[in-house]
Amino acid sequence: MTPRLEILMYHSISDTPGPTSISPQIFAAQMQALADSGLPVVSPDAMAAPPRARSVVITFDDGFADFDTVAWPILRTHGFCPIVYLPSGRMGGPEDWAGCNIPPRPLMSWDRVRHLAAEGVFFGGHSITHPDLTTLPADTLEHEVALSGQDIAARLGQPIRHFAPPYGASSPDVRRCIARHYTTSVGTRLGVARPGEDLHDLPRLEMFYFTDISRWQAHLAGRGGPYLAIRRTLRRARQMARTHFGVG
Template sequence: MRLRGLSRLRKLWRRLRRSIVPQRGAIILCYHRIADLPQSPRRLWVSPQRFAEQLEVLTRNFVPLSLAELAERLQEGKVPDKAVVITFDDGYADNFWSALPLLERFGVPATVFVTTGLVGTEREFYWDELERLILGETVKGRNGETEKGRSGNLIGQELRLEIRGRVRQWKLTNDEERLKAYHEIHDLLTPLLPEQREAVLQQLRLWFGVSENGRPNYRLMTVEELVAISRDGLVDIGAHTVNHPDLTAIPPEQQRWEIETSKRQLEEWLGRPVRWFAYPYGSGNFVTRQLVKEAGFEVACSMSLGFVTNRSDPFWLPRIFVENWEGDELVRRLGQV
């Protein structure tokens, strides 16, 4: 009796210890752009030099795995400690220009999650277009004259926008007001339906007197570049919806369309199954996860902070957002997770 009681106590202690000291496991890192963009307010970039530093320390301190390898280990219940998986969200063209050569140099696999609606277009993501218009070096006022942006003779007018039936306004007379306007408008656009978001952007284009065409170095990859970046197998492609909505803010049927259409488009372009998905903004709920599963994906990545362990939900894998840190700083931060 005492032995059985002792056995129960040991099992209870192991269960309690796991709840207090979580299992260390694999880390999934989330990148967006590999480019020098020091003025970018959303910190979605890592310079090529810093990315090389990060890859060097990651290969020295961790075992790089592809997302496919991690999914297989998770299914087997054998997720290794000290493993790292590299992912990129959105599908910017600099993933092809700048990230791929460095990944090849260090032999590190990666997965790029692509927002299909902007592939092959000259359009920018709404947060980049907002930056170009509101924080750009030069902007064009309603009178058609080009006026200074970040410094100098700033536009003295108030920007007025109708968003969901309400007129809002912002002053743009100095850098601080412009940055405040940028963040507030960004936060208002994020939960909107794609067509609502586009209506606000069109108001902005008219106010600033510009077209919808974006900067060449802010575009997404073309179909040809998607094929090329994934041809040798070092880089895999996953889906990231069509229009990059907050899926929890739109009806289930529209969620389904965004999820399934992005998968179908990528499979048509690449000629092979697309098995991985990443939630825009890392945002999803139970309904979203079910829709991703029903669409035929095997794994989905969130932005919840943490390690991937044997007990992780394959449709809600945690990731860690990476900024333009030095290599040693990245390792230090990973040690604090």
């Protein structure tokens, strides 16, 4: 089996509209298909080493309260252990950053985070206030990156080794800053991680693209390459349009 690590990206498991929400029913079907595939779902610490076989890591950004109430019970049923990236200065309140849902979705409390950590859920840094890190001066960038993990570590009594920049926004300076404090970092670059990847710019699979369960099953069966290629092409076209023409 080709060495590759497939890092799945989720945000909210809810019926709220938008690409950062996936319905509980679809999420349950995605996890059942993953379980049926027989692919190993591994610890996020596996991101730090080149994969020796095809395997999967499950990640969640932002720490929404529905991870605790909806996603975790489904994951626990299958024995899947995910990582949740937390904006440490926003926990216990609503999402309140640029591009957030209206009405805003609630984030987990620290009490629930501690409870989940005791059950085996991994946690990572996701900044303090969820800014676009590429827009920050060097001292503010250092503060947002370093203190996020330090705060989570102090609250949980365990090291925080992994990070995800908000919005997937990164740059060489941002990655160098992250690398000073974390073993790995994931972004929103669409793809699968292979040996030799930059450990601080790991690609992920945005699971909103796999809400069609038959398409997800085809990907798990090894027939997803053409679809991923199309999605990457469409993404690049949208990014070019935004860059050159200001099109959203």
